[in-house]
Amino acid sequence: MSAAAVTPAASADAMLPVPYRVVDRTVETHDSATLRLSPVGRRLPHPNAGQFCMLYARGIGEIAISISDASDGTLVHTIRDVGAVSRALSGARPDALLGVRGPFGTDWGLDTAVGHDVVIVAGGVGLAPLRPVLLGVMRRRAEYGRVTLIAGARSAGEFLFRAQLADWVARPDLDVELTVDSPAADWDGPVGFVTEPLGRLDVDPAATIAFICGPEPMMRFSANVLLDKGVAADRIRVSLERNMQCGIGVCGHCQLGPLLVCRDGPVVDYATAEPLLAVREL
Amino acid sequence: MIPVESIAAFTLVQTMTRAQRAKVADTAQEVSFAARKRLFEEGGHASGCWLIRSGLIALESVVPGRGAIVLQTLGPGDVLGWSWLVPPNRWQFGAVTMTPVTAVELDTGRLRTLMDADPELCCRLTRGMFDAVLDRLQNTRLRLLDVYGSPRDRVSSADASTSSSASER
Secondary structure (H helix, E strand, O other): OOOOOOOOOOOOOHHHHHEEEEEEEEEOOOOOEEEEEOOOOOOOOOOOOOOOOEEEEEEOOOEEEEEEEOOOOEEEEEEOOOOOOHHHHOOOOOOOOOOOOOEEOOOOOOHOOOOOEEEEEEEEEHHHHHHHHHHHHOHHHHHOOOEEEEEEEHHHHHHHOOHHHHHHHHOOEEEEEEEOOOOOOOOOOOOOOOOOHHHHHHHHHHEEEEEEEOHHHHHHHHHHHHHHOOOOHHHHHOOOOOOOOOOOOOOOOOOOOOEEHHOOOOOEEEEHHHHOOOOOOO | OOHHHHHHOOOHOOOHHHHHHHHHHEEEEEEEEEOOEEEEEOOEEEEOEEEEOOOEEEEEEEEEEOOEEEEEEEOOOEEEEOOOOOOOOOOOOOOOOOOOEEEEOOOOHHHHHHHHHHHHHHHHHHHHHHHHHHHHHHHHHHHHHHOOHHHHHOOHHHHOOOOHHOOOO
């Protein structure tokens, strides 16, 4: 990962939300929506895959949301309604104005995976921060080895980006396995936790870079499967989530041991993350 | 009977010596099944064990009003069928192929005879089976955690209003 390569300086400027307009809204699941945002005036710096922005719903609050695409110059954020602010943001309709700060934090370090096999493991809404990885790899597909996406969800209706997933499944140069915890009657695919297809995957440990994002237990257990296969911890990257507030490593709300996740994360290698994730309530 | 090398990659036989693997291979045959082929029914007499080479197999149970519910799918490298090993030798769930499947089928009647005659083989095969059971159990436990559920389902509504910034996933 490039360490905070694009993180703005700790300045008043970085703390000032820039107005962006919602130009498109796609309902992903019963509690998630994807917003495409376009700048009203000043455009924020182009983000790297894995970074996040602070999104502000006027009069309600501000939260950190990862960027699920930025390839066409707009900012795309996928937001799950889990509280007052995320409900306001995910419910924002086209033409609504939001405040945006960022982009902040470390990125997935996609360039360092060139020439390697890429294994992407996504759980639930964790597919959102990983979508730029897939899009980035596919833009330069010939530069990477075998590319595998394993994505898990509670049920088929809980997958994000379902139309895009169908396109990815159909691609001959991409191995995609979608698995659900609880199948509905119309699901005829794999049933099981992401660790099951991951456990069946043949990997060349020395040639593999892995990207994992999802709930913390899912990341821990998925990383363990890869470690058991011989993939070194510094070749496994995870995206951490803590209570990001300032985004520039000043306020300390997102401290995780020695890390300030908004500045030193969200993306870290598993050699860094493993001992921290093993500490209860850290 | 199949060549001993053709089963060497399966976890089930990883701890065995070559001679022991050869005995197991002697009970084995390569099989293939079309999609939607039922391999066994829940409640039936348990006989047979399959080492899956390719394809997907669903373990299922019938729930009145809901039909057959798929509990888990098994794929390449997995072992299907361990109820033959312990009394009452009854399948606890049904198994049906979801895709075309190729597998190594073990003759569990002959395998039991071998195990009775060779305690070391018995120990290693049981150990291999235990690894498979443990792996299946751990993955089932992970699903019980319901980690993809909404944080809103896990906290009171009062807490939920303040939890948004830390709960995107």
